[in-house]
Amino acid sequence: xxxxxxxxxxxxKPSETLSLTCTVSGGSISSYYWxxxxxxxxxxxxxxxxxxxxxxxxxxxxxxxRVTISVDTSKNQxxxxxxxxxxxxxxxxxxxxxxxxxxxxxxxxxxxxxxxTVSS
Amino acid sequence: DIxxxxxxxxxxxxxxxxxTITCRASQSISSYLNWYQQKPGKAPKLLxxxxxxxxxxxxSRFSGSGSGTDFTLTISSLxxxxxxxxxxxxSYSTPIFTFGPGTKVDIK
Numbered sequence: 681x682x683x684x685x686x687x688x689x690x691x692x693k694p695s696e697t698l699s700l701t702c703t704v705s706g707g708s709i710s711s712y713y714w715x716x717x718x719x720x721x722x723x724x725x726x727x728x729x730x731x732x733x734x735x736x737x738x739x740x741x742x743x744x745x746r747v748t749i750s751v752d753t754s755k756n757q758x759x760x761x762x763x764x765x766x767x768x769x770x771x772x773x774x775x776x777x778x779x780x781x782x783x784x785x786x787x788x789x790x791x792x793x794x795x796x797t798v799s800s
Numbered sequence: 801d802i803x804x805x806x807x808x809x810x811x812x813x814x815x816x817x818x819x820t821i822t823c824r825a826s827q828s829i830s831s832y833l834n835w836y837q838q839k840p841g842k843a844p845k846l847l848x849x850x851x852x853x854x855x856x857x858x859x860s861r862f863s864g865s866g867s868g869t870d871f872t873l874t875i876s877s878l879x880x881x882x883x884x885x886x887x888x889x890x891s892y893s894t895p896i897f898t899f900g901p902g903t904k905v906d907i908k
Contacts, residue, residue, distance in 0.1 A: 724887065724899055724900075724901045724902050725836075725844065725887055725889075725899040725900065725902075726899070727896075727897040727899065730895070734830070738895035738896070740896065761899065774843055774844075776843075779849075780894075781850075782852035783831065783849070783853070784830075784831070784832040784833070784834065784849060784850050784892075784894075785832075785889040785891040785894050785897070786834040786846055786849045786889065786891065787834075787844070787889070788846040788849075788855065789837075789846075790843035790844055790845070791843060792842075792843055793843050
């Protein structure tokens with residue numbers, strides 16, 4: 681079955697850009713939507729954005745000015761860039777497949793998550 | 801924006817108890833409501849989609865109901881592995897998605 685794995689630096693300095701990659705295995709990235717979701721320590725889940733394998737994107741309005749999600753179908757990967765980070769961006773970042781159907785849209789499966797700390 | 805609330809924010813229950821968690825949307829979202837389970841240190845796992853459809857592999861003691869603004873997740877007989885935090889998520893406002901704040905279920 682499809683599995684997802686996040687990778688990237690665990691520590692980012694304030695004002696710099698957070699960069700993460702999600703590698704999809706066990707299936708093709710094509711014909712699906714792929715998403716990033718984050719969870720600050722001890723808090724709830726926040727949807728960041730998604731990308732279709734063709735490259736079309738949608739972002740959370742609260743983060744839109746700082747977020748870029750891209751896809752590399754040749755590597756079966758998609759990536760997240762979040763610019764001008766502050767301590768408030770410290771969180772566990774998850775990648776997930778976004779399943780879109782007539783009855784709605786849901787996230788399944790998820791990667792294991794990676795903690796990114798913003799600190800100097 | 802559609803806001804999601806959950807009640808209670810936490811509850812204590814015993815193995816074998818029937819547990820009900822409520823999720824409420826700030827406006828009607830039809831049946832565009834999903835439920836996830838998250839155990840400490842783990843990623844969320846999809847339990848229920850489209851308000852009442854059980855995800856493959858999820859035990860039948862989990863069930864979902866509701867439409868419009870009010871939804872419930874029910875665990876018919878709580879098992880030790882069910883102690884976790886549960887989140888609802890709406891997809892009515894696709895392409896924007898929001899989660900509820902979560903309900904933590906712990907051992908009484």
